[in-house]
Amino acid sequence: xxxxLWLVVLLVPPRPTDCLPLLPRPLLLHLGEELxxxxxxxxxxxxxxxxxxxxxxxxxxxxxxxxxxxxxxxLTFHLLREVLQMARNERLNQQASSNRAIMDSFGx
Amino acid sequence: MRVMERxxxxxxFFLVLCLSVLKGDTRYIENNEIxxxxxxxxxxxxxxxxxxxxxxxxxxxxxxxxxxxxGQFTFNAERPQLSCAAFFMAEPNEVISVxxxxxxxxxxxGDFITVFDGWVMKGEKxxxxxxxxxxxxxxxxxxxxxxSMRKSVRSSQNVAMVFFRIHNAGSSxxxxxxxxxxxxxxxxxxxxxxxxYTMVIPQQHRNCSFSIIYPVAIDVSEFSLxxxxxxxxxxxPGCAESxxxxxxxxxxxxxxxxxxxxxxxxxxxxxxxxxKIGCDNTVVRMVSSGKYISRVSFSYRVLDSQELQTLxxxxxxxxxxxx
Numbered sequence: 001x002x003x004x005l006w007l008v009v010l011l012v013p014p015r016p017t018d019c020l021p022l023l024p025r026p027l028l029l030h031l032g033e034e035l036x037x038x039x040x041x042x043x044x045x046x047x048x049x050x051x052x053x054x055x056x057x058x059x060x061x062x063x064x065x066x067x068x069x070x071x072x073x074x075l076t077f078h079l080l081r082e083v084l085q086m087a088r089n090e091r092l093n094q095q096a097s098s099n100r101a102i103m104d105s106f107g108x
Numbered sequence: 109m110r111v112m113e114r115x116x117x118x119x120x121f122f123l124v125l126c127l128s129v130l131k132g133d134t135r136y137i138e139n140n141e142i143x144x145x146x147x148x149x150x151x152x153x154x155x156x157x158x159x160x161x162x163x164x165x166x167x168x169x170x171x172x173x174x175x176x177x178x179g180q181f182t183f184n185a186e187r188p189q190l191s192c193a194a195f196f197m198a199e200p201n202e203v204i205s206v207x208x209x210x211x212x213x214x215x216x217x218g219d220f221i222t223v224f225d226g227w228v229m230k231g232e233k234x235x236x237x238x239x240x241x242x243x244x245x246x247x248x249x250x251x252x253x254x255x256s257m258r259k260s261v262r263s264s265q266n267v268a269m270v271f272f273r274i275h276n277a278g279s280s281x282x283x284x285x286x287x288x289x290x291x292x293x294x295x296x297x298x299x300x301x302x303x304x305y306t307m308v309i310p311q312q313h314r315n316c317s318f319s320i321i322y323p324v325a326i327d328v329s330e331f332s333l334x335x336x337x338x339x340x341x342x343x344x345p346g347c348a349e350s351x352x353x354x355x356x357x358x359x360x361x362x363x364x365x366x367x368x369x370x371x372x373x374x375x376x377x378x379x380x381x382x383x384k385i386g387c388d389n390t391v392v393r394m395v396s397s398g399k400y401i402s403r404v405s406f407s408y409r410v411l412d413s414q415e416l417q418t419l420x421x422x423x424x425x426x427x428x429x430x431x
Contacts, residue, residue, distance in 0.1 A: 070248065071271045072228045073193045075172075077321060077360070077388040080195075080229070084321075087174035087197060088299060094165055094177045101163075 169194060175285055176299065182282040185274040192273065195227060198266040198287045200296040200305060205262040206270065207284040208251055214276055215252035221272045221281055222250045223261040228269065232363035235265060235295035239315050239364065265295040297321065301410035306403060313398030317364045320390045323416060324408040328381040331373050333400040350374040351397030354404050358387030358428040367391055384411060386419045387428035
């Protein structure tokens, strides 16, 4: 019986301890191309570009009611929906894990 | 003699009563171990439902991330990361709090962690400045400016985001994300491409919007403006003259003030109004004067590629293809 249990343990693939959803490689590369962080309302700086750091230079002074967001992310709706879908999947997985833990504790 | 006996008896009873109280034999309130809260904690409207530390969900935070669960998210910089942002999202009837924990960054070197009350994309913000209670500069909370004074930031709606920049490898920080019930949600971004929702503005002079970042077919099943005494409202001659109406907006940004109106609804009705809107962002926005209890109910589903193609072919205008 013990031998059988050991065999089962060795044959079952390991599950990740956290529910980190893995990004497919094409999406990761795509993120690198499409993602840029706009600082201080100027033209977007690429993620690998220089440090524009316009916020540090006082892009928006406190008390001044400028409507231009000092920090913004250039992201397409397509990518936004992709990461949103990943987040929904993570939430469902986490809820399932939580339910499993609760049911396990009920069974004890 | 009888008076003396009565007085003595009363004194004796009083003495026995005092002894009972001091000894604790009188009825006492049993503290139920199941409820760890204090006796009068139910008077506190903020329900205590914090997850115990050992059950808190944890994972690393990515440079570009979307978080829709409660938990602790740690960013460890393996190399300089100059352009990072994470979106936070909750259910429509929830708001989000973000706590800074174990922050190890170099503010003087230009590192920052800034939480924004809403979402910002391509220079546009949700909710718009018209629909948000705070001025723009108060919606950004920079750890390096407020750090020790303000370790927790709470959003005004179901979305928030954080921008961060780390110059030195080895720097790190942890964000604890929690959700809290919002009994009167106003500005909402839908988590899913399909669903249904009822927006209520209870006699408040404010504008609220429900944003769906997908091209959708939308059915508005009910729109009502109830008086405080629930008498039906008279129909107004036109939406422009009415202080209470519902707008359907569409466009390619998230700022509702920059979207184009598709149609307005300002007369109370019950019965489906069906539309297909091929925009990247479809918004149901309710304008309320505060005189009525305004309510609109609608359902929506994402358009498939065939429907989108049909919309494009049937429309001359290049504006988001709606029917």
